[in-house]
Amino acid sequence: MSSHLASPDESGSPGASAPGTAIRLRGVSKRFGRGERTVWALEELSLEIPRGGITGVVGPDGAGKTTLMRLCAGLMRCDRGQVVVLDQDITRDAAAIQGRIGYMPQRFGLYEDLSVAENLNLYADLQGVPRHQRPERFQMLMQMTGLAPFLGRLAGKLSGGMKQKLGLACALVRSPELLLLDEPTVGVDPLSRRELWAIVRRFEQEEGTTVLLSTAYLDEAQRCDRVLMLDRGRLLAQGTPQWFQQQVQGRVFRIRSPRLTPRQLQAQVLGRPGVIDAALEATWVRVVVDSPQHARAEHLAPGVDPVEVEPIPPRFEDAFMELLSRDQGEQRPAAINVARSGASRAAKAADSDVVIQVQDLKRRFGDFWAVGGISFQVHRGEVFGLLGANGAGKTTTFRMLCGLLPPSGGTLRVAGVDMRRAPAQARARIGYMSQKFSLYRTLSVMQNLRFFSSAYGLRGRRRRARLQWALEQFQLAEVAGTDSGQLPLGYQQRLAMACALMHEPEIVFLDEPTSGADPVARRQFWQRINALAMQGVTVLVTTHFMEEAQYCDRMAIMIDGRLAAVDTPENIRLMAQSPENPEPTIEDAFIQLILAHRKRQ
Amino acid sequence: MLFRVLALVQKEFLALLKDRQSRFVIIGPPIIQLVVFGYAATFDVTNVPVAVLDECNTLLSRDLTARFVASPNFQLVARLEQPGQIAPVLDRQQAMLVLHIRQDFQRKLSTLGTTEVQLILDGRNSNTALIVLGYAQGIIEEFNATLRRRRGRLAQVPAQVVSRAWFNPNLQSQWFIVPGIVGLLTLVVTMLVTALSVAREREQGTFDQLLVTPYRPYELLLGKALPGFLIGLVEATFIVLVAVFWFRVPLVGSLGVLYLGVAVFLLSAIGVGLMISSLANTQQQGLLGAFLFLVPAIILSGFATPIANMPPAVQKLTLVNPMRYYLVILRGVFLQGATLEELADQFWPMLGIAAVTLAVATVMFRRRIY
Amino acid sequence: MTTPKPFAPAARHRLMRLRGLVRKEWLQIWRDPSSIAIAFLLPVVLLLLFGYGVSLDAKDVPLALVVDNPNPDTMTLCGHFERSKYLRPVYFVNMRHAQQAMLRRQVSAILRLRDDFSRENLQRRGTIQLIVNGTDANTARIVTGYVQGVYARWLADVQQRRRAFPPPPIQVQHRVWYNANLRSRNYLVPGLVAIIMTLIGALLTAMVMAREWERGTIEALMTTPVSMGEVLLGKVIPYFGLGLGGMALSVAMARWVFDVPFRGSMLALLAGSVLFLLVALGLGLLISTTARNQFVAGQVAIIVTFLPAFILSGFIFDIRSMPWPIRALTAIIPARHFVTILQNVFLAGDVWPLLLPSMGVLALMALVFLGLSYRKSPKRLD
Structure with missing residues (x-):
């Protein structure tokens, strides 16, 4: 990594860089906070992005992806170094460059109380698009995004996917030379994601737009022309997706055993030396090892027989995990102590004790049905996943189950009671972790833990023991005195989960616990869930990551407030099976369900 | 249960006092405002700038003018030469009062036995004008008495109405206002602490987290109310101390009655604050609600202008204003030494307001419109 | 040199952007009518409530009359009290009862006519005892004035009918300029308009920038x-x-609902209103742009706008009576x-020597607040 300080050769005209360069960073550092709390979001970052093509930016949470985007958009000023965008120094004349770029922030910058057309017109005004050019441009954009029928609708009433498409259209009202997209697809249903990609690709090809796009979905990185991988503010690697895949060529395998469920097998494999990553993939466990010799069945799963091992072509994600583990090395926390209780999950699942019963549950906000009549059951000790895009009604369902929101219709029972009318003691049996970090930000980690332990009435020795457990199990001891609002997202999520589990609840509701987390943290998280379920705790979890469905015993797919399917992940996956696609993924199944849903409308 | 409520109270205090900014907002402004308002809010008029137009210019007229100049209430700012100068002096607020003595002032007195002077007042602030007029009339009455004495016609002077003020012999409005400020600031502080507190937790999502714990609604209420109550109590004590030892307002009545009044008032103010807070979805709504309650509650409380002067409809409206009763109790205990029995009719309505608002808040914690 | 700007005339683009922003804001106001309610409904409600409610003119003040020895003279004096529109006499048989009533705040003053009260005795320079409740010093003073006024009229009446006493050597003629009837409403209502507009200015803008930050729309605007x-x-x-509309409404109400005379010019009123609105909006914007923490911003808005405006503005308490600091x-x-x-x-009326300094200060404040808001909002997120 280049470690030279940015030489103050400001006199050197920025135009000196190669004509084909869209963005050039030289020794760029950016810090937040001051004094002891200084966090370096970017450190001595130097890179060049050529004109044309789609460049993806990936990296774990806190790697500096958003900071990089904002620096390039002129929204922030770097503390050291030089940022040259479209051959102009962005710190000198941001406004002139901003006339030539399009930018879509992570939280889409739409005015929700303005209609689609009004939003477009506003951004056309701001970008100085002459009036006579607008009808043609708007028509093209609306056609491409499929928003043409909704021109008069308020942006706030669009679905999550449509909002993102409108945000993209607003960034494109003036055919920018450079398009910056900060996690444009996060929380969007898989079909809309594909459509967004199609739009971006089309602009890149037809108008020659250079696209810089950050993403949390690693499968999207594979669609880019070039990928930058950041970690802790530094450039870890860059190259084409193919280059990344070559890094782990010959070290990716998949294994399975008829004697163990994929999850059990994964738990075993993860603890073995030489294993970099193990992920669930349909009926298989996908394994990345540090050298091919560790890929032997007897090494990966000793004592299990028979085990099938076969090499498979690597994916971007495999390389990502490999590079990350190499970079973070010893910092990467050890695997969670999962299999404490030997009780097998199978035995628990057989216990068909229904603990959550939902019948025709409905919820209306104004004239909008957030949840339009859903029914499902969850059994004791089950991990039940609720999958869907942002705005599909997952959170609303959760809030009703926890008694935070009265249903507009239908019945629900959690542990035999309706939480809304339940006596206070019944609430001690559930744990709830909300989507947004919702602990007291001005209180320290320890103060939060203490407060919630008292809130659940823990005292004396048990309280001390549980506090100790939380600090250890969730690796919070080192930050016990820090204000929780100052923590990085990963710590916040661990703290929130610790607070929700403080009182050893029978049923746990986890709303989007992995949103915004990097793949490593997500793996760890699911291991914890596994451990909980093995102890007989019932877990309800929502997520918008399709591949996470594999970790659930049963799952439901939610689309626009309705359940499109409720079954085991395997059965749902197989719904999409066809001669052309013999090995479908959950995502394929989801897309099929969305298409069916759209057709019905 | 007590243990869990204490945890809630402790958390509330931590959240409130840990942040330097919010700590300052609760402590700083009340102290500054107490001192500033204690001096600023006064109906007393001193050093009235007066201008004299003496067209007579005799011994008698100079004698009269000299009385105005000598009075501690007046301050001579200009001697005018001609009537045309009166208007600019008043317009520009250089003088509040013009004493106009006409040319025939002395002649009339010697021929008719009675004569006139003209007082021209700036009526832009009618209250000030009334008081200034009172001062001027007092001086002229005394001058009249002197004149009569000189002429030996003492017997023919009619009896005077002599007024004696109970509870505030020198009629200092500071004695009236400063106890009022005790009420004003305790109200503002408790509203600031409570009115946004639930809304803030709602916005940050922490309230949901609280609602899924085994806390019962009344425990949550206690946890939210106690910090406001304690802070209000401490601030009220501080302000009472400043009123007594700095502003030297006599505290005639019993501290017991005073604190009972403070406690009951705090309950009702917290009730209103928490009710606003529980009804508000966002801090912005909470702020708006607090504003919309505070402004009429203060202006229509009798703090500055008496409730008795209001039209009957507005008077009825003030019946739901806890501040109205609190001010009566404060002033009653401070100046009149009023007993609990004499103030009973002020306590009951506040208790009623507290009961209703706290009940609404408890219910709305859970059942609010989403 | 840098690449030529791809736009044509910069001014036209500036105008287009500004128009787009203003239209957006209007649409948002229109869709969420709470701003309109604050600007138009709130002044009407508050002005009606306070315009009628805030008054220093005591009326029907309960006055305890204790007559020890009723005779024709006390009868005529009591008759004068009963005819007064400011006082409402309540009769008590002895002082003890009257004093108790005063302690219970049922009467504001006690006038005792002793058993030697008669015309003959009056001439021997006696005194007539009036006890007022001094708790509210201002009202006490006003009540004293009322009682003395009624008594003086009664004396004049007696004097006229029976030529009992010579007139006083010097009689006072007083004329009150600007407010001949000394109606407190005439000066309170214009002050109220100022207080209410302070509130509205702060409420309208205090949260608008914070909202853009909160919803993340500012990020898209900035690029x-x-x-x-x-x-x-x-x-x-x-x-x-919006604020100007609310102001016009308030002024119209002051003029036609509360019958406050309007002696100045529209020009002076407009100039003052425009300047003040700019200050109020500037202050709101400043709070809004600097507020990192909405909780504190809200508290600050209450503390720095309403209370000082209420007590330190001269709206009710005369500034000339305050100590110099x-x-x-x-x-x-x-x-x-x-x-x-x-x-x-x-x-x-247009007393320019008074108006100009105030307008100057307002203009300066507007510049400072708006300038600071501008300085405090760099086009960057960090």
Whole structure:
């Protein structure tokens, strides 16, 4: 990594860089906070992005992806170094460059109380698009995004996917030379994601737009022309997706055993030396090892027989995990102590004790049905996943189950009671972790833990023991005195989960616990869930990551407030099976369900 | 249960006092405002700038003018030469009062036995004008008495109405206002602490987290109310101390009655604050609600202008204003030494307001419109 | 040199952007009518409530009359009291009862006519005892004045009918300028308009910038060629329009509902209102742009706008009666200058020597607040 300080050769005209360069960073550092709390979001970052093509930016949470985007958009000023965008120094004349770029922030910058057309017109005004050019441009954009029928609708009433498409259209009202997209697809249903990609690709090809796009979905990185991988503010690697895949060529395998469920097998494999990553993939466990010799069945799963091992072509994600583990090395926390209780999950699942019963549950906000009549059951000790895009009604369902929101219709029972009318003691049996970090930000980690332990009435020795457990199990001891609002997202999520589990609840509701987390943290998280379920705790979890469905015993797919399917992940996956696609993924199944849903409308 | 409520109270205090900014907002402004308002809010008029137009210019007229100049209430700012100068002096607020003595002032007195002077007042602030007029009339009455004495016609002077003020012999409005400020600031502080507190937790999502714990609604209420109550109590004590030892307002009545009044008032103010807070979805709504309650509650409380002067409809409206009763109790205990029995009719309505608002808040914690 | 700007005339684009921003703000106001309610409904409600409610003119003050020995003279005096529209006599048989009534706040003053009260005795320079409740010093003074006034009229009456006493050597003729009837409403209502507009200005704008930050829309705005000055201007213009509408409504109500005379010129009123609105909006914007923490911002808005405007503006408490350090302090309260302008324009007319300094200070404040808001909102997120 280049470690030279940015030489103050400001006199050197920025135009000196190669004509084909869209963005050039030289020794760029950016810090937040001051004094002891200084966090370096970017450190001595130097890179060049050529004109044309789609460049993806990936990296774990806190790697500096958003900071990089904002620096390039002129929204922030770097503390050291030089940022040259479209051959102009962005710190000198941001406004002139901003006339030539399009930018879509992570939280889409739409005015929700303005209609689609009004939003477009506003951004056309701001970008100085002459009036006579607008009808043609708007028509093209609306056609491409499929928003043409909704021109008069308020942006706030669009679905999550449509909002993102409108945000993209607003960034494109003036055919920018450079398009910056900060996690444009996060929380969007898989079909809309594909459509967004199609739009971006089309602009890149037809108008020659250079696209810089950050993403949390690693499968999207594979669609880019070039990928930058950041970690802790530094450039870890860059190259084409193919280059990344070559890094782990010959070290990716998949294994399975008829004697163990994929999850059990994964738990075993993860603890073995030489294993970099193990992920669930349909009926298989996908394994990345540090050298091919560790890929032997007897090494990966000793004592299990028979085990099938076969090499498979690597994916971007495999390389990502490999590079990350190499970079973070010893910092990467050890695997969670999962299999404490030997009780097998199978035995628990057989216990068909229904603990959550939902019948025709409905919820209306104004004239909008957030949840339009859903029914499902969850059994004791089950991990039940609720999958869907942002705005599909997952959170609303959760809030009703926890008694935070009265249903507009239908019945629900959690542990035999309706939480809304339940006596206070019944609430001690559930744990709830909300989507947004919702602990007291001005209180320290320890103060939060203490407060919630008292809130659940823990005292004396048990309280001390549980506090100790939380600090250890969730690796919070080192930050016990820090204000929780100052923590990085990963710590916040661990703290929130610790607070929700403080009182050893029978049923746990986890709303989007992995949103915004990097793949490593997500793996760890699911291991914890596994451990909980093995102890007989019932877990309800929502997520918008399709591949996470594999970790659930049963799952439901939610689309626009309705359940499109409720079954085991395997059965749902197989719904999409066809001669052309013999090995479908959950995502394929989801897309099929969305298409069916759209057709019905 | 007590243990869990204490945890809630402790958390509330931590959240409130840990942040330097919010700590300052609760402590700083009340102290500054107490001192500033204690001096600023006064109906007393001193050093009235007066201008004299003496067209007579005799011994008698100079004698009269000299009385105005000598009075501690007046301050001579200009001697005018001609009537045309009166208007600019008043317009520009250089003088509040013009004493106009006409040319025939002395002649009339010697021929008719009675004569006139003209007082021209700036009526832009009618209250000030009334008081200034009172001062001027007092001086002229005394001058009249002197004149009569000189002429030996003492017997023919009619009896005077002599007024004696109970509870505030020198009629200092500071004695009236400063106890009022005790009420004003305790109200503002408790509203600031409570009115946004639930809304803030709602916005940050922490309230949901609280609602899924085994806390019962009344425990949550206690946890939210106690910090406001304690802070209000401490601030009220501080302000009472400043009123007594700095502003030297006599505290005639019993501290017991005073604190009972403070406690009951705090309950009702917290009730209103928490009710606003529980009804508000966002801090912005909470702020708006607090504003919309505070402004009429203060202006229509009798703090500055008496409730008795209001039209009957507005008077009825003030019946739901806890501040109205609190001010009566404060002033009653401070100046009149009023007993609990004499103030009973002020306590009951506040208790009623507290009961209703706290009940609404408890219910709305859970059942609010989403 | 840098690449040529791809636009044609910059001014036209500036105008287009500004128009777009203003239209956006209008649409948002229109869709969420709470701003309109604040601008138009709130002044009407508050002005009606306070315009009638806030008054220093005591009426029907309960006066305890204790007559020890009823005779024709006490009868005529009591008759005078009963005819007074300011006093409402309540009769008590002895002082003890009357005093108890005063302790219970049932009467505000006690007038005792002793058993030697008669015309003959009056001539021997006696005194008549009046006890007032001094708790509310101002009302006590006013009540004393009322009682003395009634008594003086009764004396004059007696004197006229029976030529009992010679007239006093010097009689006072007083004329009150600007407010001949000494109606407190005439000066309170213009002050109220200032207080209410202070509130409305702060409420309208205190949260608008914070909202853009909160919803993340500011990020998208910032990456367009728009300048932060244009963004702020795009906020000020619509809310200025709303505020001016609310102001016009308030002034009209003061004039026609509360019958406050209007002696100045529209020009002075307009100039003062425009300047004050700019200050109020500027202050709101400043709070809004600097507020990192909405909780504290809300508290600050309450503390720095309403209470100082209520007590330090001269709306009710005469600034000339305050000690000099506090008088100096009032100079930084925007409402104080607007109260001066309004009270003069309504009651006295265009007294430019008073109006100009106040307008000057307001203009300066507007510049400072708007300038600071501009400085505090760099076009960057860090």
